[in-house]
Amino acid sequence: xxxxxAQPRYTIxxxxxxxxxxxxxxLDLRFTPSPTAxxxxxxxxxxxxxxxxxxxxxxxLSGDFxxxxxxGRADGYDARANRIEEIKTYRGDLKKMPDNQRQLHWAxxxxxxxxxxxxQGLDKVNLALVYFDIGSxxxxxxxxxxxxxxxxxxxxxxxxxxxxxxxxxxxxxAERDAQLKAMRFPHGDFRPGxxxxxEAMYKASKRGLCLLAQAPTGIGKTVGSLFPMLKASAEHGxxxxxxxxxxxxxxxxxxxxxxxxxxGAPLLPLRTLEMASKSTACVNPDKACHGDSCPLAKGxxxxxxxxxxxxLDIMLPPASGVxxxxxxxxxxxxxxxxxxxxxxxxxxxxxxxxWCDIVIGDYNYYFDLSAMLHSLTLxxxxxxxxxxxxxxxxxxxxxxxxxxxxxxxxxRLLRKVVPEELKKPLDRVHRQWNQLEKDQTAEYQSHATLxxxxxxxxxxxxxxxxxxxxxxxxxxDADLQxxxxxxxxxxxxxxxxxxxxxxxxxxxxxxxxxxxNSVLCIRxxxxxxxxxxxxxxTHTTALFSATLSPWNYFGDMLGMPDTTAxxxxxxxxVAEQLSVQVAAHISTRYQHRQQSLRPIAELMGxxxxxxxxxxxxxxxSFDYMEKAANQFAEHYPEVPVWRQSRRMDETExxxxxxxxxxxxxxxxxxxxxxxxxxGVDLPGARLIGAFVATLGxxxxxxxxEQIRQRMDAIFGAGYDYTYTYPGMxxxxxxxxxxxxxxxxxxxxxxxxxxxxxPEIQQLMPAWWRIERSAAPAQ
Ligand code: SF4
Numbered sequence: 001x002x003x004x005x006a007q008p009r010y011t012i013x014x015x016x017x018x019x020x021x022x023x024x025x026x027l028d029l030r031f032t033p034s035p036t037a038x039x040x041x042x043x044x045x046x047x048x049x050x051x052x053x054x055x056x057x058x059x060x061l062s063g064d065f066x067x068x069x070x071x072g073r074a075d076g077y078d079a080r081a082n083r084i085e086e087i088k089t090y091r092g093d094l095k096k097m098p099d100n101q102r103q104l105h106w107a108x109x110x111x112x113x114x115x116x117x118x119x120q121g122l123d124k125v126n127l128a129l130v131y132f133d134i135g136s137x138x139x140x141x142x143x144x145x146x147x148x149x150x151x152x153x154x155x156x157x158x159x160x161x162x163x164x165x166x167x168x169x170x171x172x173x174a175e176r177d178a179q180l181k182a183m184r185f186p187h188g189d190f191r192p193g194x195x196x197x198x199e200a201m202y203k204a205s206k207r208g209l210c211l212l213a214q215a216p217t218g219i220g221k222t223v224g225s226l227f228p229m230l231k232a233s234a235e236h237g238x239x240x241x242x243x244x245x246x247x248x249x250x251x252x253x254x255x256x257x258x259x260x261x262x263x264g265a266p267l268l269p270l271r272t273l274e275m276a277s278k279s280t281a282c283v284n285p286d287k288a289c290h291g292d293s294c295p296l297a298k299g300x301x302x303x304x305x306x307x308x309x310x311x312l313d314i315m316l317p318p319a320s321g322v323x324x325x326x327x328x329x330x331x332x333x334x335x336x337x338x339x340x341x342x343x344x345x346x347x348x349x350x351x352x353x354x355w356c357d358i359v360i361g362d363y364n365y366y367f368d369l370s371a372m373l374h375s376l377t378l379x380x381x382x383x384x385x386x387x388x389x390x391x392x393x394x395x396x397x398x399x400x401x402x403x404x405x406x407x408x409x410x411x412r413l414l415r416k417v418v419p420e421e422l423k424k425p426l427d428r429v430h431r432q433w434n435q436l437e438k439d440q441t442a443e444y445q446s447h448a449t450l451x452x453x454x455x456x457x458x459x460x461x462x463x464x465x466x467x468x469x470x471x472x473x474x475x476x477d478a479d480l481q482x483x484x485x486x487x488x489x490x491x492x493x494x495x496x497x498x499x500x501x502x503x504x505x506x507x508x509x510x511x512x513x514x515x516x517n518s519v520l521c522i523r524x525x526x527x528x529x530x531x532x533x534x535x536x537x538t539h540t541t542a543l544f545s546a547t548l549s550p551w552n553y554f555g556d557m558l559g560m561p562d563t564t565a566x567x568x569x570x571x572x573x574v575a576e577q578l579s580v581q582v583a584a585h586i587s588t589r590y591q592h593r594q595q596s597l598r599p600i601a602e603l604m605g606x607x608x609x610x611x612x613x614x615x616x617x618x619x620x621s622f623d624y625m626e627k628a629a630n631q632f633a634e635h636y637p638e639v640p641v642w643r644q645s646r647r648m649d650e651t652e653x654x655x656x657x658x659x660x661x662x663x664x665x666x667x668x669x670x671x672x673x674x675x676x677x678x679g680v681d682l683p684g685a686r687l688i689g690a691f692v693a694t695l696g697x698x699x700x701x702x703x704x705e706q707i708r709q710r711m712d713a714i715f716g717a718g719y720d721y722t723y724t725y726p727g728m729x730x731x732x733x734x735x736x737x738x739x740x741x742x743x744x745x746x747x748x749x750x751x752x753x754x755x756x757x758p759e760i761q762q763l764m765p766a767w768w769r770i771e772r773s774a775a776p777a778q
Contacts (some may be wrong), residue, residue: 008174009064010166013379014072014111016354021161022107025100026291027300027347038495043089043132044075047139054079061115065159068166074112075130083126083143084109084116091134092470100301105129111158114151123148135467168312169355172269176357179268180234185227186264192572193219197544198228200567205232205385205540210560212391212551213544215569216765218741222257222389225544226358229385230261230270233357238539239382242373243360246393249679254360254389255330262317271315272328273352275361281331281346283339288476289347296344304351307341311352329356354380363394367534368401369492374534383539390679391543392729395557398527402501404489405521408433414483422468422480425461432457436505437516444702446504450494450522462487493522499714500526502706525707526714528559535560546736547729549763556715568766575769578739579747582772584756588693593624600693600751601632603773604667607747608639612665613688618672618734620694622646628693629669640666644676660686672696678733683740689747690738695754696727728763736765749773 048057055078062071076085086109090097109127117125124147131140146154190198197215204211205228215221229241243254251274258272279285284294291298314327314337327333329352331345338345350372353359359373366373366386377384388394411433415426432454465484469475497503502523507516524530535541541560548554551566586599604617619625625644633641642659645652653675656668662685670676672694698704704722712718731750738746750770754760761770 008170009067009069010170011069011071011381012162012166013381014070014108014115016380017070017158017162018104018107018111020165021158022104023100023301023304024103025299025301026098027297027344028098028101028290029288038492039134040089043134044087046137047085047087047130047132048076050139051076051078052080059084059116061112061119063115063118063155065156066163067170068159068163070111070115070155070159072112072115074109074116077116081126082122082124083128084112085128085130086112087130087132089132089134090470091466094131094133094140096470102129107158110146110151110154113146114148114155117148117151125151135463172271176269177234179265180230183231183261183265183268186223186260187220190224191218191220193569194221194224196567197221197224197569200565200569201225201228201540201542202232204542204565205229205236205238207565208236208539210535210538210540210564211542211544212548212554212560212564212566213542213569214546214548214567215544216546216571216573216767217736217739218572219569221544222253223260225387225389225542226254226257227261229387229540229542230358232385232540236539237383238385239380240356240384241358242366242384242386243358244363244366244386244388245360246363246390246397247679250389251360251362254358255328258328258358258360267317269315269317270358271312271356272330272358273334273349273356273360274328274330275349275353275359275365276331276346277362278346281335281344281349283335283345289344292474294344296338296342297347300343300347303341303343304348307337307343307348308351308355310341311337311348312355315356363388363397364401367394367398367531369489369530371534374537377537384537386538386541388541388543390545391554392545392547392733394543395527395554395726398531398558399524402493402524402527402530403522404486404493405519405523406483406486406490407517407519408437409517410479410483414479418477418480419468422461422464425457425464428457429454429461433518433520436520437507437518440505440507440518443508444504444506446502446702446706448503450497450503454520455491455494458487459491462491490520490522493524496529497522498529499710500524500529502703502710504703504706523703525710526557526559528557530559532559532561547732549729550725553721553725557721571765571767572742573739573744573767575767577742577745578768580735580764580768580770581747581749582755582770583749583751584753584772586693586751586753588620588624588695588752593627596693596751597628597631600628600691601635603749603751604632604691605636605639607689607691607749608636608667611688611747614660614664614682614686615667615689615691616676616687616734616737617667617669617691618677618693619669620672620696622671624694625669625671632667632669640664642666642668644668644670644674648675657682662686667691672734673730676737677730678736680737681740682737683744687738687740687746689749690735691749691751692731692734693751694727694731695724695752695760696730696734697723698726724760725763728760732764 055076057076059074059077061074062069074084075087086105088105109129113125113127124145127144127146129142197213200211200213232238233241245251255274262268262270283296287294289297311329334349335345338348353373353376365371411430415430418426436451436454502525504521504523505518507518555564583603586596588596619628629641629643642656660682673696708718708722711721715721735748738748756772
């Protein structure tokens with residue numbers, strides 16, 4: 001929804017209007033995989049380049065109907081032929097395009113036709129749908145001539161269909177903003193630090209800047225960030241707040257915070273949606289997303305309007321007298337609504353993202369290559385404020401979003417079973433791949449450029465598979481599909497390959513000695529170029545976490561704007577609560593590990609004897625951890641020892657943590673950066689201390705060394721950006737498990753001489769008072 005002046009006006013994009021009014025029938029993703037965005041843009045360019053000189057592209061048009069303003073850009077207008085064109089790129093057999101999709105395209109071009117007639121005072125116009133086949137580069141043109149009067153009637157009909165909804169939206173927005181303006185902080189008072197965080201958030205939104213907020217545990221970060229962003233929404237004309245979390249637990253905390261806020265504002269109509277991943281939301285995982293396979297896709301658009309309205313009604317505030325509930329559309333509620341209306345929960349949730357004030361979901365929904373919330377933001381011209389929770393995860397998560405790898409062994413298997421038509425293109429990829437392996441003598445090698453011939457072969461194969469599947473919509477082969485999506489991602493990432501990524505090949509022995517195997521990887525190491533435009537299309541993005549130091553590391557790696565503000569929120573904890581000891585007489589360097597086992601065990605034993613209770617001990621690897629635990633158990637058999645094991649599932653993790661009770665005592669041995677190094681909340685006597693026997697530095701290996709060199713070249717800080725900063729973030733996260741509330745007391749041992757260095761200590765929280773523990777007498 002666009003801005004509102006004195007006369008409330010509802011602005012909607014042509015496409016969004018037609019999707020609302022003219023989409024009927026089945027949900028059908030069969031005519032996809034549609035062309036990639038890049039192919040689409042290229043296809044448009046081919047078509048428009050074939051037109052004459054006076055052909056206008058991207059013609060901005062808009063028109064009003066009552067409180068509605070409908071706007072958009074028509075793909076092309078040929079003034080000489082008086083023809084307005086809507087260009088659609090596709091793959092496969094056009095005849096297989098579902099009829100409702102075609103109707104939707106007509107609906108759009110008719111609206112453009114009306115807007116054009118009105119704009120240029122025409123009394124009739126030719127409307128054309130231009131379908132451009134990516135494969136053959138051929139156009140199929142469907143043309144109709146319409147009078148201005150009939151188009152006007154059409155336009156008015158579409159607007160009328162939408163009007164009631166628009167009015168509902170306008171009054172929701174007015175009521176929401178009025179209530180938000182009047183809303184008071186739910187707890188009456190801010191907790192220490194919470195106010196500082198909230199003010200920084202609000203100010204960032206006021207100035208339309210991005211924000212990095214380092215905010216310690218225990219200040220109520222979630223409410224402290226959502227509350228000011230909601231206030232800001234009303235004051236700064238923000239349409240939506242996206243709360244993005246790294247994990248499911250983060251989504252739950254956001255939902256809880258919304259509930260706290262709503263409980264304090266009984267008249268506030270706030271629509272909150274939790275987005276679950278498609279794989280968890282899908283009810284029929286053995287089906288495909290089209291009406292012939294999945295009953296929840298059949299007639300989806302016919303039942304959507306009722307489901308949509310029901311979903312909204314659920315979120316009405318109880319005081320309105322309509323809904324007696326105080327519900328958010330969390331995943332269970334949404335699923336229940338979807339099933340009551342026989343529509344797919346996942347696609348209903350995508351629809352509801354359009355109509356909710358707060359959308360809670362994973363980072364991916366706004367930041368990855370095909371991020372839905374980002375596309376919707378652009379399409380609808382929304383003004384959004386984005387909150388990124390536990391943002392220290394963003395660097396590694398974003399790198400993953402923009403990386404892809406492929407394994408030769410799976411192509412080898414695939415070649416044997418693919419249909420005849422696909423054998424040749426896959427063989428070509430295979431041959432090129434063999435060549436790459438032959439050319440490489442080392443086990444691992446990284447390259448500054450992409451192998452052209454290989455990429456060419458891969459692109460051709462991807463096109464061939466795409467065409468093949470488009471022509472046979474019912475053909476399903478999971479392996480082929482997986483290879484196809486991988487190849488698409490690979491070629492897509494290849495289009496934007498640059499300094500921010502490595503291309504590397506890692507060879508290994510295959511199942512048979514004659515077959516070497518290898519993994520090719522486009523490995524993003526600096527996500528900045530991808531994320532920068534994402535930040536730019538928000539009003540404010542606020543990243544927050546307990547560990548966001550140093551700022552420049554996050555700013556550089558994530559591509560945050562130069563104007564980004566930062567705040568280091570004061571900790572509610574005081575130095576007296578935590579004794580931080582540096583055991584500088586021990587080295588945990590790889591070559592010193594064996595010798596370190598004994599002094600580490602002694603230090604832990606001493607501490608435990610002085611103060612029995614629950615501790616966590618962190619090591620750099622399972623191997624080191626096991627050895628240390630064995631050594632400790634041997635010397636202190638009376639102390640209970642619990643060990644993290646390699647592949648713990650959720651239940652086993654919960655069991656491990658359940659041992660830490662208010663009256664238990666023992667030491668849990670764990671791996672730094674693993675399941676217990678962050679996100680674990682053991683207040684009071686459940687955890688009274690931690691031993692950290694590692695700086696958490698990533699392993700020195702060929703990949704990391706490549707990254708270091710690249711970081712050095714780009715930022716002049718290779719070692720710190722590759723090793724020190726990521727390592728110390730894990731250390732501080734792990735040590736942060738000890739003090740969870742203002743009444744907690746505890747001890748942290750930082751075991752390694754390097755923890756004594758000033759440049760390392762600078763990366764630790766300011767409220768820590770670091771002492772050096774003397775080496776015990778020998
Ligand atoms: S229920 Fe599953 S298979 Fe059916 S449309 Fe939804 S996501 Fe697709």
